[in-house]
Amino acid sequence: ATEGFKPTNLSIDAMEVDSHVVSVAYDQDGNPGAPDPNDAYGTAWFNGSASPGSAEGTTMLNIHTYRNGGALGNDLLENLPDDALLKVSGEDGKVACYQVYEEVKIWVDSYSEDSPEAQRLHADTGEPNVAIVVCDDFDWGTEEWDSRVIWYAKLVE
DSSP states (O other), X not given: OOOXXXXXXXXXXXXXXXXXXXXXXXXXXXSBOOSOTTOTTOEEEETTSOOTTOSSSEEEEEEOOOTTXXXXXXXXXXXXXXXXXXXXXXXXXXXXXXXXXXXXXXXXXXXXXXXXXXXXXXXXXXXXXXXXXXXXXXXXXXXXXXXXXXXXXXXXX
């Protein structure tokens, strides 16, 4: 089986994106962590998910969306091509390339840990995928994000 690696960079040539990647665990609410709130263009690899380059499982990358724009998540929501090529790099020059094949929107109030989407997002087995997760649908009344957009990308040679 292909061994995965710890990611340090995410690049998306189609959008001239070059984002550093930090390794995160669960946050204080028990959710997969995100970059520091002030790290608008950073990417967080949830280290409870598969490593990039692994032979199977889903690698979860979390990226911020800001309510007034100016973050990588906002750029992705507006401009990420349907078939974008994602390049995840690590130390020692390791690189894994993934091609986006699906965009899914999940509403927070209908999401549960045992839903098919949750099982897909947290998969340890099956085809090697990257899932990029960003917040969407900010509610100014509650000051909460009502949905998440997930792009799934499959490992390509």
